[in-house]
Amino acid sequence: MKAPDWHDPQVLVAHTAMAEELLPHLQPLVMAARATSLLDLSRSELAEIEVLIGHHFPARSLTLLPGLRWLHLTGSGTDHLPAAGLAPGTLVTNSARVPVESVAEYALSALLMLLKEFPTLSARPQRRPWHTSTATMLSGSTVLVVGAGRIGQSVIRRITALGARCVAVTRTGERDVPGADRTVGAGRLAEAAATADHMVCCLPATTGTHHLVNGDVLSALPTGAALVNVGRAGTVDDMALREALEAGTLRGALLDVHDTEPLPADDPRWHIPGLVISPHCAFAFPGEPAAVGQAFQDNLTDLRAGRAARDTVMVEIHSG
Template sequence: MRPHPVVPRREHLSAAGLSPGVLVTNSARVPVESFAEYAVSASLMLLKDFPTLSERPQNRPWYASSALMLHGSTVLVVGAGRIGRAVIRRLAALGAHCVAVTRTGAVQVAGADRAVGVAGLVEAAANADHIVCCLPDAPGTANLLDKDVLAALPPHAVLVNVGRASTVDDTALHEALRSRALRGAFLDVHRVEPLPPDDPAWTVPNLVVSPHCAFAFPGAPAAVGQAFLDNLSDLRADRLPRDLVTVHRDKEVT
């Protein structure tokens, strides 16, 4: 078998002492559709006021609703990797106008009305209705959704994060929700997990805390096993594994 000069890109792999020539694969493709369904469901939950319905169904006037439409709205999808693209496909099918946010905005994303770079994120937020974050934990993504971005969003906006917790400034988000500068937020990821009982997130109004389960679906374990077998088959056939984890410094990071 020919040598494969591949470098693992995840910091924890380097910390494990793996040499640069070690092939590393993952099963990141397995939960993509589940993540996308969860993100869109979370958006609809907030827009259709479902949390309020479940908390006080007998204490609100009949016919009263503050529901908003996803159809016709503009949604920023921050991070247009596999999960982000799957989210875009679903949002577009529901009639939303999607703006994909990538590192430079130079690469058009299928299904999105347009792409913008992170340098234009604040301006894009000011012209958007809602935001879905699908970002990885990578250089340049820490607190990318910060106070300025959140302040630029309109008060009717909802924020959904199924990416990494480090990408959203929690303090700024809590302040925005407490001051009603945003309609609501749904976080499936948290900086400390499980989320401690005394974490301030539990008391923030209109913040839905999800226990990091966007990836879950009944067939997941079997699908992960199949991904392993697929990559093993590739190696045995002297092919690069289809789920190879590599460094792509010259590529658009999405």
């Protein structure tokens, strides 16, 4: 079978927030690149698109692109792609390596914010008895890092640099995670939670991670624990988290990811005591468009050289 020609494919950037900044980083290598919404193109124009760059695609939207050969995601999540109508055999790459350091910094900042009482200090009215605090130390504590991929390992490096111990949770626990005091499998998550002081969640969305952090895990955490989630929303059981916060068994929690985004103004989660809502921004940093453009260029260079694209991800497509 003849290898695909990636010399000058028709590229569409369907990412309204990033397109203007991203496009200049693509055009040195790809001349036939343009930025617009899928809905703004005619059927004949859609049929010409071979490469699509974007973040999240609504249900059945990818079926509008019969000639699509390669989808490059500006983020990392792929769980929406089957419903979007991704055709079997389409090459999918992502930009998961781009936000690693930014998300890790955000997770550490969030954890410190909760431990040092910043949410209550910023609340109005701010007056309270002088020299009063229930702040606690990160140094000397044990932090459970659930999901020890690139982001989780970056979180571990930062937390241990501040004098804390880390327990890494991976799918099987069979391979030690660098920097972690120990590594355990996901099946022992509740057991590990009982030995930790705080938890940072960096899990992807898979069938095996849905509500992995459930009521049993949260109840195993000691009173006064803090929880940060910079992974996927569905990995933490929101109802169980709400119950733990309302019962006062957790110090607080910060969620940067949500099942509905933006979170509606009337959503009850805005009013849960101790819960800090973050608008899914842990990934953001000024150099993001350039870094995403570089990730695309790296993968295009691989393809033009006859190599497998370095950021290829597998997406399971079920027939019917």
